Amino acid sequence: MKPKENYSNRFRLIYGLASLAVGVTACGWGITFAVMGTWPLVALDLAVVCVALLSLALARSNRLSAALLFSQAAFLVIITLFCLVFDVPRAAAPRVSHLFLLVLALLGYINYRREQSRPQLAIVALCVIAFVVFASSTAAPSFARPIPETIQIYGSWVNTIVAVGLLCVGVYVMQLELARDLDKARAIKMALRNREFELFYQPQVDETGLLTGAEALLRWRRGDGTHVPPAEFIPAAEQAGLMPAIGDWVLAQACETLAAWRHDPATSGLKLAINVSADHFMKPDFVDTVLDCLRTLELDPALLKLELTESMMANDIDAISEKMRALRAAGLFISLDDFGTGYSSLSHLRRLPVQEIKIDRSFVQDIVESRRNRVLLKSIFDMAHVLEFAVVAEGVETLEQLGLLRSFGCKAFQGYYFGRPVPRGEFQSQWAELPVPPAARFA
Template sequence: MKPKENYSNRFRLTYGLAALAVGVTASGWGIAFAIMGAWPLVAMDVAVVFVAFLSLVLARRNQLSAALLFSQSAFLVIITTLCLIFDVPREAAPRVSHLFLLVLALLGYINYRREQSRPQLAIVALCVIAFVVFASTTAAPSFAQPIPETFQIYGSWVNTIVAVGLLCIGVYVMQLELARDLDKARAIKAALRNREFELFYQPQVDETGRLTGAEALLRWRRGDGTHVPPAEFIPAAEQAGLMPAIGEWVLTQACETLAAWRHDPATSGLKLAINVSADHFMKLDFVETVLDCLRTLEIDPALLKLELTESMMANDIDAISEKMRDLRTAGLFISLDDFGTGYSSLSHLRRLPVQEIKIDRSFVQDIVENRRNRVLLKSIFDMAHMLEFVVVAEGVETLEQLRLLRSFDCTAFQGYYFGRPVPLGEFQTRWTNDPVAPAALSA
């Protein structure tokens, strides 16, 4: 499932207005250059209008991330071409087109804060480098076709005003976005203090439908009773650096649950899985913290399952592998979550001491309709069995999906077909009385 883009409505509106302003300005210059017959310049303005229009279309379709990367890349090429060929500095009028590179760099930085990526970082760096080069030199290639001096004089004023105006708007938006992030971070810290977070438990079952464990999923219930979706507060917590603190709380709650389960024969052998963020896992004392919690509550380490996402593998793979080995040596169960959607490779599976891979729900959801997906999943299961991995199919919602997964010799399942995430008390009441999912019996 595609993650929801993390942009505020204010940011979307401002981006749309900026694209509209650039498009209108370029249209005006295009008409002026068409009247004087400067067709190469008209072509440049048409390109600017086209990029602005397409960016608006993408933004209206809630594809703002794609719109941002596209517009930045296209405008970087267009502005560089303008500066090299047309906007050649004279004594009467300086070059000004390069000022828009600062606008692109600022826009890119705002976007990078929302969704960090190497392409975005590269665009920001190229914009800054190009600005420095054009601001520091008056050289022009021999094939340059300078704008007529009269137009360049007036254009330097107009374009400078537009560029500075866009920069001011960008700074204002960035200030608002930073304030928005700060407000979210404060709310999350307050939620930790006020015990507004809670764990919901979703059952994990074997091929017969018998309960084998659960996954603990973080939920946030505000003081007024409203729920905040994890897709909203978890990205904000990651950006604010709060995931280690939240992870410590989840670890403690999970260990306390396992300690309570130990005294009931119906739950004493159940495994409990928790998700571990990259920031939390990479803390220097992570291994010691986990082991101390288990020792303090006298919990069998084999009952605690740590689910690590594939995206974590973009970090130091050697350090990650070493920590995994330490945890596995201590007896913990290590699972690779969201398998097939991140940075997985056969070399990672060979190097990492994982015992389980968890198939991402996006593969399971269309397994019935999509033949290619079925072939791919069958290959994953065959490979996992040869490497002696346990495979958990996540997101099982229908009987047809369950039957196909069983035909691949899948023996571990999780999804709405067996049970939704529920509070601890409800989970224990349901599964302690009957450890077999009724839905599975009809399969």
Template sequence: MKQAEDYSHRFRLAYGMAALAVGALAAGWAIVFAFMQAWSLVVMDGAVVMVAFISFVLAHRHQFSAALLFSQASFFIITIVFCLLFDVPSAAAPRVSHLFLLVLALLGYINYRRENSGLQLGIVGLCLAAFVIFTSTNAVLPFAEPIADHFRLYGSWLNTIIAVIMLCGGVYVMQREFARDLDQAREIKAALTNREFELFYQPQVNETGRLTGAEALLRWKRPGGTYTSPADFIPIAEQAGLMPRIGGWVLTQACKTLAAWQQEEATRGLKLAVNVSVDQFMEADFVDAVLNRIRTLEINPTLLKLELTESMMATDVDAIVGKMRALRAAGITISLDDFGTGYSSLSHLRQLPIHEIKIDRSFVQDAPGNKRNRLLLKSIFDIANMLELSVVAEGIETQEQLLLLKSFGCTAFQGFHFGRPLPLAEFQAQWTTDTSSPLAETA
């Protein structure tokens, strides 16, 4: 979304300016402490300047998540050291530097909402725990070098004001993020109502290049005629709990396409793969909903393929396996998507009632020039053969990648090398005009 991109750009710009402001403030204090010949404090402020500069450079290079993690971890350590060595509380002046730990925790939570990271959440927890300790105790190191009380008294006012201003800024940013997410969630709901979603179809071919099926991929056609990628709106839809509704629409449209294909000689045997989100799959009536669509539209269930991600393994495995077995018993193909990037283990592979695994594009793209990736790919095919699982390789963009995968015994392929996702009419016009020979000459 253009609006989301503009917001992200403004957020990065604001973060970069904040990093420069912190660096400038620390540089000013370093000059003051240098006049006082407090060289330990000069070194501390020098470290702050260095962290601020590196964070600014990372943000400027669009490595925003790295900049946030680096600055939070670094400032956490610097704040802890400063509290233990220099900001020693006394009857005349309280300790206030630990207030910046709340700022770091808030910044960490904002970033955690952007990218769910265990490391990010750990930093938030450490900041809050350290804040509680410094608030409740007079923790100090035995070799501390306390700043003079008269100077700390002045600094306590200034640091408290700065910390409060930064907290207010963080709360404002959070409010803007919540408002942005709510606006985008409303847009997505309106898109469902206004029928702005559309399915594109990307071909899946065999080793001869003949079309064997397709994957249905969701696109959002905006009123101006431009398309929005799922990567730009699916995360918001997941947070808003809209994936079961969106997924239900996708499944219905895909089943209607399959029903239409069954009526034509050129498309009668084509399989259609549909992605299913965790939230949609875990709906209590998901299996019944799938089977009802199959019965209503009189679809051959063996031509429907449901692609499930490995992230499902982080939830209720027993419930997932039970639903998979029910779907498999009905004749539906179960595929484990993005294999190698999630939670699956050999134990899970042995336990799951799946028909195939779909190798993630990250393994395919670097394989020709990366020995380790080639060995991993070969191992995946060996394991799949032992478990009697089919393998689909996606993300194929070059002839070199295709030949390598064929040498490993791969017989099912998907990627730009064969064709990009297309609207249904264009897909059928390009791929189903000739049934007497392979439909793709690139293989």
């Protein structure tokens, strides 16, 4: 499943208007140069218009992240080319086109705060470097074809006004985005204080349909009864550095759940899985916090499963391995979540004391239609069997998906086909009465 892009509607609107403004400006210059018969400049302005229109189309189709990266890379090339060939500084008129590189750098920084990536960081760095070079040098290459001086004088005013205007818009957008993040961070802190968070529980079953445990999933219900989707508040909490506090709360609630379950024969042996963020796991006292929570309630450590995402492997692998070994030595169960999303490798799996891998739902959802996914999943199950890893397939929604997974040797499942996430009381009443799903589900 493709993650929801974390951009406000206001940001989308302003980006669309800015793309439209750039396209209109380029059209005006293109007409001017066409009248003068300067066709290379007409071609360059036409390229600007095409980039602006394509970026606008991508943004309108909810692919704003792709639109941002594409427009920045394309405009970086176009502006650099224009500065080298046409916008050559003179005594009567300075070079001004390089000012748009600052606009691109600011836009890239705003996008990097929303969705950090190396390509985005590289584009920002290249924009800044190119701006410094063009701002500090008056030399013109031998292949330069300067535009007429009268047009350059007039154009320097127009382009400077447009570039400064776009910079002001970019600063305004950044202010709005920062304010939005601060508002979300304050709301999340208030939610923790007011006990608005709760855990929902989704069943995990074995190949016979027997309930073996559940995954605890974080939900936020505001005081007015409305729910905030995790895709909205989790990224905001990560950016605000609030995941360790939320993680400690989840850990405490999960341990309380295990303490309550041990008094019911239908749930006393169930394992409970919780997701652990990278920031939470890397806290210096994380291991002690987990063990203290288990000791306080006298819980069996083997019943608590810690699900660590593959993205965590981008951090200090030695420190991660050391903490995992301490947790394993204490008896906890460790699972690698979202397996297949690109961060872990065979060398990581060899070094880390992982007992289970959890197949990312994106593979399961396409398993029926995609032969490539089926071959890939079969390879993952074969590898897991050789390395003696347990495997859980999440996101199972149909009987066809279940049948294919069972044919690959999968013995643990989770998904809407077996049950949706529900509050603890509802989960316990449902599965206490029906610990084994109807046999038809496994026909």
